[in-house]
Amino acid sequence: MRVKDLIDVLPASSFTYQGDLDLELRGLVLDPPKRKTRGRFLYPRDASWPQVPEEAPRPSPQKTEWTIQRALNYGISGIICSSELRGAPYLEGKNVFFSDDTFALTCRIVAAIRESLDTQRITAITGSAGKTTTKAMLLHALRAIGEESIATNPGNLNLQRMALRRLSLSPQFSHSVLEISSSALMAFRKSGFTVSPDVGIITSIAEAHLEHMESLENVARIKSDVFQAPPAGGTAIINADAPHADVLIQRAVSEGCQLVTYGESENATIRLASWDPETHDTVAMVGQQPIEYRLGTAGKHTALNSLAVIAALRAHRLKNWRQGVEALATFEALEGRGQTAQIRLGTGAQITLIDEAYNANTASVRSSLASLSAMASDGSKRRVAVLGDILELGPQADQIHRDLVDAVLTANLDHIYLFGTHMAALFDELKGRTDSVHHWPDLASLKTDLPSQLRERDIVLMKASGSTGLKDWVAELVAASSSPS
Missing domain, CATH: 3.90.190.20 (Mur ligase, C-terminal domain)
Structure with missing residues (x-):
């Protein structure tokens, strides 16, 4: 997307721009790049960004300016920064978006990129537990069936800055598989930004971070934002055994998502019929159809996570999805997670x-x-x-x-x-x-x-x-x- 095309769809009052209007914006970066990459814009965190519990304190203005100058020295194509820096000598002649609210502007830029997508597939995974392992299992299955062009957030780096960065890179990949934290969804809610994934997954609801979310039902309501504003054919995949699954299902239906549930519940779309704790042999019922496979890792919770993977592969309409399920036999547990x-x-x-x-x-x-x-x-x-x-x-x-x-x-x-x-x-x-x-x-x-x-x-x-x-x-x-x- 060229900068001038992006500017055409952004609210005019939210920013000013100086620089090359024909520059191709090819994504956002968190830190100064190690090599020159044309089209990437740096977006440092400043006072307009919401502070979330898991994050380090916001950098000082001096640290932010140092980061910007370092990025420019390393060949970054552009900057998204506070209007307070307009007129800074080191920004003269550079490609810069200035804004009083860089968080809101960054969200709008990523939303515009998301709207421009055509054939790319985005999966967003959240939940109180199991989201990192489910993400890793889905990546393993996708790669096993030849889907190598995948953007993902490393490890469990799932806060809003990393989520926005990875979404900004989606046009360059066939798949984006993203883990999204509750705090990121809370921050996005305040700015009006929606992830709008093709496939949204909620793995579980539990008493986590209650200092900030107050109640279990509120945890469910916040996480259900992952289903907001889906694209045509967007699918919600929900653990039917999770507390307040009814809240999640109601939200998914109200947003117009296609609904797939999974778990041990008799009413689940994809049901765990059997699982052997010794051999890890697993049988899942997809409707009335049994799917037999073996898992490479122990734990019934892993078997339940695998049901979400089956649901995601099918929701993306991948013809060889069964091959991806069979590949879970070689999936290995992550460090610290089994x-x-x-x-x-x-x-x-x-x-x-x-x-x-x-x-x-x-x-x-x-x-x-x-x-x-x-x-x-x-x-x-x-x-x-x-x-x-x-x-x-x-x-x-x-x-x-x-x-x-x-x-x-x-x-x-x-x-x-x-x-x-x-x-x-x-x-x-x-x-x-x-x-x-x-x-x-x-x-x-x-x-x-x-x-x-x-x-x-x-x-x-x-x-x-x-x-x-x-x-x-x-x-x-x-x-x-x-x-x-």
Whole structure:
């Protein structure tokens, strides 16, 4: 899209422009490029950008100016910046959009790019848990059927700046598979921007970030924004077993989406009919048609995620979608999200470590406990859960932790090791109902005592919010075990 064509569709009062009107705008970048790339515009975050909890503080004006000058020195084609910088000597003769609200302008530019798309396919995935793994599984399936031209956000970089950047690059790819956070959707809501994906997926609704979203129903309402303003034929894919699935379904229907549900519910469009915890053999019912395949990773939650992948491949009308489903047999768990390792502790005991320590919310804790429970166990192979605090739950945190008692007891594990302030509330609920639960006030004390509690062949799940530090200790354990003695 040429700059002059873009200007024609932008609100005239929202910006001023100086520079080459015939320049082809080929996407946006977050940081100064490492090499000259014609057509890319830098959009630094300034005071007009909403501050979200997961982000670092906004850069100072001095830092912003340094970033712009560095980008210009590295050959960036253009800049989107505050009107306060109009007249700056280093911007003289450069291609610049000036605006009092660069966030709103950036959203409008990306919306114009989105409107210009023809054959490109956009999938947007959100949810309280499972979105990063579902995204990775869908990417794996798409690549297996020869769809190599894909834009995606790396890892779980799912805040608004990264989402806007990846959407701005959509014209250059046949597929865009994007993970979108709730905070990004909240920021977009305030600016009137909609992602408008061809396929929108909501994997789960759980008590996550309640400090900022107040209630579980509000979490569902915010995440349902992913279905807003779909293109013709746009599809909503919804976990039918999620809390407030009715809210999600109602929103999708009201926006005019084609609806596909998935899960264990008898009424789901794509239903998990069976899943073997040992072989990972899976049977999904698509309507009345059984689809049999094998998964390369453990966990019932992974099997449920695979149903969303099937739904997405079919929604994009890919003729060889079955080949993509078969390819899930070679999908490997992501670090911190179910990766399994055989490690030897300093005590000499070799254990199977299930690394779920990247992050946690109630939905993912319940799923992880259920998956651990399904694993074969005997007197010489104990199932052990190490659970740390779930953070950012606000004043309801202790009660939300207490409510996990049923998931822990139903799992019927050999040992449950808890640590952290909020997990003390769960410990109090479990005391007297099982002899296999223990609690430490913090990670440091757990690290001192836990190795001596574990023994040869134990299967050990480790899960907590990332900020507890558990993921760092898991990394240390794996590194120490793999290092030559």
